[in-house]
Amino acid sequence: MEPPVQSIISVDGYRLLHLGAVFCLSVVLLKGIQLYQRRKTLLAALQSFPGPPSHWLFGQANEFRQDGQDLDRMLSWGLQFPYANPVWFGPFIVYLNITHPEYARTLLSRTDPKDNVIYDHFIPWIGKGLLVLAGQKWFQHRRLLTPGFHYDVLKPYVRLMSDCTKVMLDSLQEQAAAESIDICPYVGLMTLDAIMKCAFSYDSNCQSDRENPYTNAVLERASLADGRELFSPCHSDLIFYLSPQGRLFQRASRISREHTDNVIKQRKESLKCEKEPEKIQEKRHLDFLDVLLCAHDENGQGLSDEELRAEVDTFIFEGHDTTASGISWIFYCMAKYPEHQQKCRREIREVLGERDTVEWNDLSLLPYTTMCIKESLRLYPPVPLLARQMNKPITFSDGRSVPEGCLVSVCIDSIHRNPDVWTNPEVFDPLRFSPEESSQRHSHAYLPFSAGPRNCIGQDFAMNEMKIAVALTLNTFELSLDPTQPPVKVLRLVLRSKNGIHLRLKKSK
Ligand code: HEM
Structure with missing residues (x-):
């Protein structure tokens, strides 16, 4: 007897369901085996590097509590397990974290690509610019961009930076009567103002106009992306973009991308007749976009529109x-160490006299102030950590090695506070940077701007800006601490204080 049609369908349906379940189970099993193998490979790769106890699922991720002690914990691991130790973020992501200059020298003399966990998050934000590029493309861009940091190009920026600092000081002046001020937002707007003027001559007025959609998008984008790398579920683009934070991030990215594209389009139009930097310089100062638009390699090849946008956005972010x-x-350091503050102020006033602006020639006449800046960058490095993915095995000076594909980070903060390298590392002592003392040190003991072929291309720009800001600020104000609100250092892409940096400001005599 023929089975009823109904029963044939349900038998086939059951088979289909069964097959589906077997397929899903096999995929899960295969993935499980793959992950198990991956973990075994990672453990084997790092077996010659002992490290702190690690939870099988979370690794050390729970130790990054944003409680002001994260960097201290990394330093103490570095002291317990000298040179380098593994740091696990979950069961399948591990960094060999370097805490000694000798190991850093080996890594930073190579050109391994940036690691794909942290740096890939930059791409939707700043595009594939110099910071994230690798290989031949990076080399080509680095060569094209280097002329943008020639001192001839940097010179006119001094006036722009000086003007931006004065606007910041005027805003601070209005608040100076307050018990204390969190200086971070003021400084943040000032440096944004300055980089926009230097990068593409854009007068954003962002220090007074808080409604500018472009500058707001840049600030919003940076704060939304910050900390994403420390929260492993957000490593997935899908999860991040589904979150409210991710959606705001995409919106801010769109606004800022459109703005940069417009600026590039308009500039290309206005530079139709002037393709030589010298010709532009006859009329006005060169900004960074001019340099990019004039840049060509030996085959006459310039940057595409997308590359131009990525480089401009990289500079806005990095700068x-x-x-x-x-x-x-x-x-903060000046407020904490008033004796050094006073010495800097005396030096600054001798150089500036009655002037309230800094000029190019002044910058080399501030040796004590420069040493204080360097000492502060040692104790509070703005980029506390960097990372690479090995494109071939790496062997360190003591013979230990890790294979291709491994992630290796350099904790700049730990190297800067390593007692094997620095005497009394926690003491603020600017004289460490006197020429005599500097010449005695390991070449990779001091790395605020990294070192080697992928060092910071903008370090002269940054040092100039820091000197100008310190000179004009100490010429105007006496800074002191607010003992009720000490800053809490937090490890992010850029070193921040969780609760801001609250200082008391008094007009200086
Ligand atoms: C105090 C300020 C600054 C500090 C501490 C700093 C620090 C660093 C560090 C540590 C790196 C290496 C990052 C890595 O290897 O992943 C770097 C790279 C870079 N920095 Fe800076 N930077 C500063 C300011 C600037 C400024 C003002 C600009 C541009 C105007 C800039 C542009 C770049 C670029 C484009 C790279 C990537 C270079 C490459 O890979 O070839 N930086 N910076």
Whole structure:
């Protein structure tokens, strides 16, 4: 007898369901085996590097509590397990974290690509610019961009930076009567103002006009992306973009991308007749976009529109957040060590006299102030950590090695506070940077701007801006601490204080 049609369908349906379940289970099993193998490979790769106890699921991720002690914990691991130790973020992501200059030298002399966990998050934000590029493309861009940091190009920026600092000081003046002021937002707006003027001559007025959609988008985008790398579920683009934070991030990215594209389009139009930097310089100062638009390699090849946008956005990001962090912590150090503050002020006044602006020639006449800036960058490095993914095995000076594909980070903060390298590392002592003392040190003991072929291309720009901000600020104000609100250092892409940096300001005599 023929089975009823109904029963044939349900038998086939059951089979289909069964097959589906077997397929899903096999995929899960295969993925499980793959992950198990991956973990075994990672453990084997790092077996010669002992490290702190690690939870099988979370690794050390729970140790990053944003409680002001994260960097201290990394330092103490570095002291317990010298040179380098593994740090696990979950069961499948591990960094060999370097805490000694000798190991840093080996890593930073190579050109391994940036690691794909932290740096890939930059791409939707700043595009594939110099910071994230690798290989031949990076080399080509680095060569094209280097002329943008020639001192001839940097010179006119001094006036722009000086003007931006004066606007910041006027805003601070209005608040100076307050018990104390969190200086971070003021400094952040000032460095954003300055980088926009230097990068593409854009007068954003962002220090007074808080409604500018472009500058708001840049600030919003940076704060939304910050900390994403420390929260492993957000490593997935899908999860991040589904979150409210991710959606705001996409909106801010769109606004800022459109703005940069417009600026590039208009500039291309206005530079139709002037393709030589010298010709532009006859009429006005060169900004960074001019340099990019005039840049060509030996085959006459320039940058595409997308590459131009990525480089401009990279400079806006790298050029404002890092210097803002640097300047804010320098102000904190000056407030904490009034004797050094006073010495800097005396030096600054001897150089400036009655002037309230800084000029190019002044910058080399401030040796003590420069040493204080360097000492502050040692104790509070704006970029506390960097990372690479090995494109071939790496062997360190003591013979230990890790294979291709491994992630290796350099904790700049730990190297800067390593007692094997620095005497009394926690003491603020600017004289460490006197020429005599500097010449005695390991070449990779001091790395605020990293070192080697991928060092910071903007370090002269940044040092100039920091000197100008410190000179004009100490010429105007006496800075002191607010003991009721000490800053809490937090490890992010850029070093920040969780609760701001609250200082008391008094007109200086
Ligand atoms: C105090 C301020 C600054 C500090 C501490 C700093 C620090 C650093 C560090 C540590 C790196 C290496 C990052 C890595 O290897 O992943 C770097 C790279 C870079 N910095 Fe800076 N930076 C500062 C300011 C600037 C400024 C003002 C600009 C541009 C105007 C800039 C542009 C760049 C670029 C484009 C790179 C990537 C270079 C490459 O990979 O070839 N930085 N910076």
